[in-house]
Amino acid sequence: MTRTLLRLGFGGLAVGLLVLAFVLAQAGALSRLAEQGAAAAGSRVQALESVLATQRAVAAILSDDGLVKDALRSGSAEAQQEVSRKLDQLRSETASNVIYLLDTSGTAIAASNWDEPVSFVGSSYSFRRYFTDAMAKGTALEFALGTVSKRPGLYLSHAVSVDGAVAGVVVVKMEFDALEASWASGQDQTRVQDAGGIVLLSSTPAERFLPMPRLQDTLNTARAVPGVPGWVLTLSLSQAPARQAGVLAMAAALGVETLLGALIWWAGRARRRAESRAAAERRYTADLQRAVEDRTRDLTAEMAERRSAEARLARMQADLVQANKLATLGQVTAGLAHEVNQPLATIRLLAENALALQATAPAEVSGNLGKIVQMSERIGQITTHLRGFARKATGQITAVSVKDAIDASVILTASRSRGAGAQVVIEGADPTLRVKAEAVRLEQVLVNLIQNAQEALAGRPDPEIRISVTAEAGDVMISVADNGPGLRPDIAAQLFTPFATSKADGLGLGLVIAQEIIRDLGHALTADQPSPGQGATFRFRLSRA
Template structure:
């Protein structure tokens, strides 16, 4: 008793418990995630602390720069309030004295880089100013509504940051009251502008801005942030600011800076476009003697990404090394078991594939035999259908030339009747010679009728597609006989240039005649009633082929029709089916030739046939 190898069980190596591998995989993934999170968190804290330390050092330098600019201008009101020339101008505002003071203030402003220095009387009217010669001159302007004038008149001195109503430039207005023997004489005002400070700040990558005690931005390296607020401004304060024109028509909306949780203790800027989406560490420091606060945004890139990437890479390296060692040991143990399993599985798979392949080959052979038989039957049906289509096309052409053939037969028949009646009279008279002549003519006419009807019967007969040696001239003459009456009726000249030699081709005569009848019919249809209509059939030969050209002087074939001329149902005739040229090309192809339409004046068709 024998046993089939496919039925014999193969020993299978014991597999490692899947629970152990699953537990190990979960443990490895959890460890990697935890280690990555710890490394990222630690790197973020370290990097942010370094960014903050550097920012705190930088913000101290910028506070000193801003304070130095303010202190430099702050001494001017104090000194000018004690100047005798300034007092004399307020006590005796004569034109010459005021012009002299204007020149002094101009020189002083230029030397100290002050934005403007100007003198107000007790009504708040400007009587002298450093910009007296410019288009923005303050001389004659009324500043009694300004808080820096009102407060100076009541308290003696003040500082007020505001938007210039004439110069349209913001600045810090520092004012001091001048005292006379009988009371206040006026107020001296020095305007400190911070354009140079802002230009210096723009040289650094860290956006920097200073806010007042209400959180409104006064000085900023970003022009779009000026007069915006870090916190919402109460409505009553907005009303006061609007009344005093302190910040012009600024909307006092919130700065486009928002805190985020990741990374911790950082902010993101939403505008302008150059800073949008970037993350910063915000550092603040008070500006002594002003009540202002300086803010600096230190970018976290590229310090934070570099630090986190390095820490995560190092953690991943340690994890890979540890788990790699463990995995290598487990993989070696597992590899031996897998090799035994693979060998057994390979034997089983090979046997199954051999059996499956054998069955597939057997099925394929049966299927191939069936397909071959089906193809032979289909080929026979196609041949039969093609013959039927050719015959149907011939019968269609016969229907078109029936009237022409009837006219061709009617004339000889009428002549035969006339000659027969004349012959009877000649016989009655005993004129046998004239009777014989009439009988000879009747015989010739009968032969003509027989040739016409014989050609018609031969054309209508369902002929086999057997190729033989055929006279090209005889085929063309037969086609001309069938369509000759229509050509004469339309006054179309048929020109034949077949040469002196009787060319012979390999073809089926009736089917070849069908091709020429179809081309002549199409040409006559295209010419219609055109005067001087002409159809030309020319033939030439080389050693192996005969080339026949059928052309006319009609309107020719439209470009769109020529592209699809040999596709079924494509025609230029209103009542045509578009099958004549398709069948004609198939007939010529059966003979081993070619059939094509060429470009030129009128329609041109070229046929090549093997030379007999």
């Protein structure tokens, strides 16, 4: 009786161990599958977001293109055909499916497929939501079948403003066949559904425009697609590998139990079995050590790559700042040519006068030579500031005189100020006041702000630029204000957004770079809220040295 109970007890324990091995192995495999699915879903969302961002940029850039605006403004066939050629070239460079330009009636006046039998030119798309929404809101997107190609795609649209009014809409259509094909090459299933639960993109193209299927017996990971309201990417992995891992683990546990039974049954082989287990443990330890070393090498390489990428990003940012400064330097140099030529002409005149009078009027010659010295010092001061401004920033923070930086910036922009009749007023610039900064980069910020103020004052009566310095306990507040028309609310809303500009020939990078420079110094560049009848005012703080 006792032996029978022992057998039953060992049998129950054996079954329990098998079940436990199955459950633990399946749970571990499911956890690994979940991590794999999360990583794959995140990667695919990033790829989709990157493609969408590229096509949005195409539509946004074209909406501010001068050639596009001229075609809408003039309505000439020559201008429209020139835009079509440009759209065709841009489409091939950006992997768009088709790009076209609609007028205010929704009729296509230019298209990248202008020379194809299925050209959109002359077709009306006023019924499309991407046209009506863009006309009303500025931008829009719509996923739909093409009226000509009958192929599904995402339409991104952007309104084109001419002389302050909406004159047309740029539309970029993108298709996702290549992206879906790459999804289909994997073992998983990937679907993108809209807010209504309709499948728009899928690794199984037959599912398009059908309701999202019920996902059973799969491990599902869902991620929202940034920039497209309501879009959700769902990645599904089969749970069969997890069950197979559980079965294998149970089989392994059964083998272990059989081995233990054999060890108990075959007591005489205990020593050899113990040596076998020791050898297996040594192999396992060696394999584990190799796996740890391999993973360590992979992590080390990944960290090195990340540091390299960060270094490249820092160099690119520095090069962008330097490029902006050199562009500003080109504008400044044209004005400073007058500042240098005028003293040179005066020096030559005084020298010729001195040669003529050296025998008869030595006192007047002495006065002329003194003026020549003053003019030479003026030229030296201008060239010193110009050379210092052109120097590439080193990133070294030192104690910088606020007054010297302001004086240098005013000198660099002085010719343009006089050309516009603008008066520059400097308040509170104590010669002893110093801040923690880099002189070259601080001057770059000031020159950008002064030039913006000069452009805003063009054609204004009694133009004035006021530079104010206020010393506080640990900081110094510097403001640059003008009495121009002020910032429009739509410009103020995206003031520090790259490529957002109200200037016809502007790039929209000056204020962005100035903001990054001040941010690197631990503070922020801000603009006062627009107020009717008041000009623009920009402010930033710097730490006192």
